[in-house]
Amino acid sequence: MTESQATGTAAARAEIEFWFEFASTYSYPAALRIGAAASDAGVAVRWKAFLLGPIFKELGWNDSPFNLQPAKGRYMWRDLERICSGLGLAWRRPTQFPRSGLNAARVAALFPDEEWLPDFVARVYRANFAEDRDIADVDTVRACLGEVGVDADATLHRALGDAGKSALRRQTEEAVARGIFGAPSFVAGDELFWGNDRLEAALAWAGQQH
Amino acid sequence: MTESQATGTAAARAEIEFWFEFASTYSYPAALRIGAAASDAGVAVRWKAFLLGPIFKELGWNDSPFNLQPAKGRYMWRDLERICSGLGLAWRRPTQFPRSGLNAARVAALFPDEEWLPDFVARVYRANFAEDRDIADVDTVRACLGEVGVDADATLHRALGDAGKSALRRQTEEAVARGIFGAPSFVAGDELFWGNDRLEAALAWAGQQH
Numbered sequence: 001m002t003e004s005q006a007t008g009t010a011a012a013r014a015e016i017e018f019w020f021e022f023a024s025t026y027s028y029p030a031a032l033r034i035g036a037a038a039s040d041a042g043v044a045v046r047w048k049a050f051l052l053g054p055i056f057k058e059l060g061w062n063d064s065p066f067n068l069q070p071a072k073g074r075y076m077w078r079d080l081e082r083i084c085s086g087l088g089l090a091w092r093r094p095t096q097f098p099r100s101g102l103n104a105a106r107v108a109a110l111f112p113d114e115e116w117l118p119d120f121v122a123r124v125y126r127a128n129f130a131e132d133r134d135i136a137d138v139d140t141v142r143a144c145l146g147e148v149g150v151d152a153d154a155t156l157h158r159a160l161g162d163a164g165k166s167a168l169r170r171q172t173e174e175a176v177a178r179g180i181f182g183a184p185s186f187v188a189g190d191e192l193f194w195g196n197d198r199l200e201a202a203l204a205w206a207g208q209q210h
Numbered sequence: 211m212t213e214s215q216a217t218g219t220a221a222a223r224a225e226i227e228f229w230f231e232f233a234s235t236y237s238y239p240a241a242l243r244i245g246a247a248a249s250d251a252g253v254a255v256r257w258k259a260f261l262l263g264p265i266f267k268e269l270g271w272n273d274s275p276f277n278l279q280p281a282k283g284r285y286m287w288r289d290l291e292r293i294c295s296g297l298g299l300a301w302r303r304p305t306q307f308p309r310s311g312l313n314a315a316r317v318a319a320l321f322p323d324e325e326w327l328p329d330f331v332a333r334v335y336r337a338n339f340a341e342d343r344d345i346a347d348v349d350t351v352r353a354c355l356g357e358v359g360v361d362a363d364a365t366l367h368r369a370l371g372d373a374g375k376s377a378l379r380r381q382t383e384e385a386v387a388r389g390i391f392g393a394p395s396f397v398a399g400d401e402l403f404w405g406n407d408r409l410e411a412a413l414a415w416a417g418q419q420h
Contacts, residue, residue, distance in 0.1 A: 059279060069269060071391040075402055082401075082411075181281040191292075192285055197407045201292075 014210035015044040016202050017187040019175055020121070021052045022101025022108075022135060024183040025066070025076060028125045029083050030196040031184070035118055041203040047117055049108035049168065050175040051101070052183055064098045080129075083196070090130035099128055100136040106164035107141065107155060109171045116148045123147050224398075224420035225254040226412050229385055230331070231262045231393040232311025232318075232345060235276070235286060238335045239293050240394040240406040245328055251413040257327055259318035259378065260385040261311070262393055274308045290339075293406070300340035309338055310346040316374035317351065317365060319381045326358045333357050 018034055020027040038045045056065075066073035077093055084091035104124045111117055123144040127133040133140050138156065145152035158164060175185075179192055186193040186202035189209045193202040228244055230237040248255045266275070276283035287303055294301035314334045321327055333354040337343040343350050348366065355362035368374060385395075389402055396403040396412035399419045403412040 055281075069391060071265075071386075071389050074389055075391065075404060078402070079404075176281075179281050179284055181279060181285065192288070194285060194289075195405075195407070197405070 013042060013044055014188075014206040015046060016206045017046045017048050019048045019050055019178075019180055019183060019185040019187065021050060021183040022104045022124055022128065023064070023098035024052065024101075025080050025097075025129065026083075026196040027184040028080070028129045029087055029089060030199055031121050031125050032089055033087060034199060037199055038203060041207055043203050043206045045118075047108060047112050047121065048171060048175070049101075049105040049112075049121075050172045050180070050183075051105060051168065053100075054172055055176060055181060067097070084129075090126065092130055092132050094128055094132050096134070099134060101128075102136070102168075103138050103141045103156075103160065104135055104144070106168045107145070107159040109168035110159045110164040111155070114150075116150055119148045120144055120150070223252060223254055224416040225256060226416045227256045227258050227397040229258045229260055229388075229390055229393060229395040229397065231260060232314045232334055232338065233274070233308035234262065234311075234393040235290050235307075235339065236406040237394040238290070238339045239297055239299060240409055241331050241335050242299055243297060244409060247409060248413060251417055253413050253416045255328075257318060257322050257331065258381060258385070259311075259315040259322075259331075260382045260390070260393075261315060261378065264382055265386060265391060277307070300336065302340055302342050304338055304342050306344070309344060311338075312346070312378075313348050313351045313366075313370065314345055314354070316378045317355070317369040319378035320369045320374040321365070326360055329358045330354055330360070 016038065018030070020031055034045055056062075061068060064073075066076050081091055081093075083089075101124070108117060108121060124135055124141065127140055127144060128135045135141065138160070142152045142156060145155050178185075178187055180187075180194075182194050184194075184196055184199075186199060188202045188206035191202075191205050193199070193205070226248065228240070230241055244255055266272075271278060274283075276286050291301055291303075293299075311334070318327060318331060334345055334351065337350055337354060338345045345351065348370070352362045352366060355365050388395075388397055390397075390404075392404050394404075394406055394409075396409060398412045398416035401412075401415050403409070403415070
């Protein structure tokens with residue numbers, strides 16, 4: 001989808017922003033199910049990658065809250081397993097957590113409207129949370145781009161250069177300005193919804209406002 | 211419901227534990243809707259009051275995370291307003307937050323199986339989150355007991371004495387042992403579910419296991 005097509009779509013129907021972070025566990029089921037759920041609801045999706053690291057750092061955290069709060073972490077791993085099982089999504093607890101989504105997020109921030117983007121996002125999440133691959137490694141991101149039929153080297157050249165860096169920086173600043181504090185988050189109009197289990201509420205809100 | 215009736219019910223049908231904290235905002239809609247939702251699902255509810263304060267203190271927090279993390283707090287207040295509106299529940303943002311639920315929790319921990327307990331719990335939550343009354347004040351708790359037709363002075367005498375203190379202490383320790391880190395939480399068999407929006411998943415789990 002080109003920029004102008006995206007704008008046309010936005011004018012024509014209800015829309016939500018999907019704010020995701022590649023390191024975020026609950027963003028995985030959200031990313032894998034949002035396409036079909038939004039389509040069923042007649043709502044368009046704007047894909048908005050961002051980084052939680054700078055937001056957590058502002059709070060004095062240098063790690064995921066799921067590591068800083070062990071009971072919450074134990075719960076999350078079991079909950080993810082149940083959620084993925086319920087959705088029929090492949091799931092394997094990664095041997096490292098969190099893994100930096102920086103490189104993948106620069107790609108997603110620079111190319112949000114490309115037709116291949118949702119598929120690329122899904123592949124990166126699967127690599128991290130179903131295949132235990134290291135998504136922090138540029139080679140993993142390159143492989144995911146190749147798997148969706150993109151010229152991986154040309155795409156990475158732009159995404160990992162200044163254009164991709166500043167696109168992701170801007171988008172993370174936009175997340176903060178939107179009041180976003182966790183992932184996944186959904187924005188419908190001026191309303192924020194946080195968490196995979198609030199996707200339906202966000203879609204319903206977007207539909208009502210339209 | 212007497213102790214023996216509760217045991218009989220547990221043997222006869224599926225059951226979930228409802229872990230709530232009177233200071234917890236998201237416990238309010240959960241407490242007000244769990245009765246009907248569980249009844250529809252054919253699941254019995256065990257009412258388990260506990261305190262989050264000691265759990266937060268272990269993490270080095272001396273306040274609610276909704277105060278410690280302003281963006282999360284701003285989101286929560288708006289989200290609660292939306293949720294209550296959707297459920298048709300009265301809602302007014304309290305002028306103080308959090309308010310200690312200690313006195314009310316001692317009552318609930320000591321008398322979990324009384325027939326009036328769910329109604330008492332609902333009244334305390336309404337006092338805090340719909341009527342902006344100070345539930346930390348014993349007089350508010352006394353009024354809530356009176357409103358459900360209980361001998362308030364006799365009940366408070368036992369609840370605020372050693373029996374109530376140790377019942378609540380034991381129950382909070384049990385919460386920690388169950389892996390509980392927030393409220394509301396639901397336990398179905400060995401499975402923990404956290405958050406008002408996971409009540410349905412907990413009820414479904416309890417039903418399947420039975």
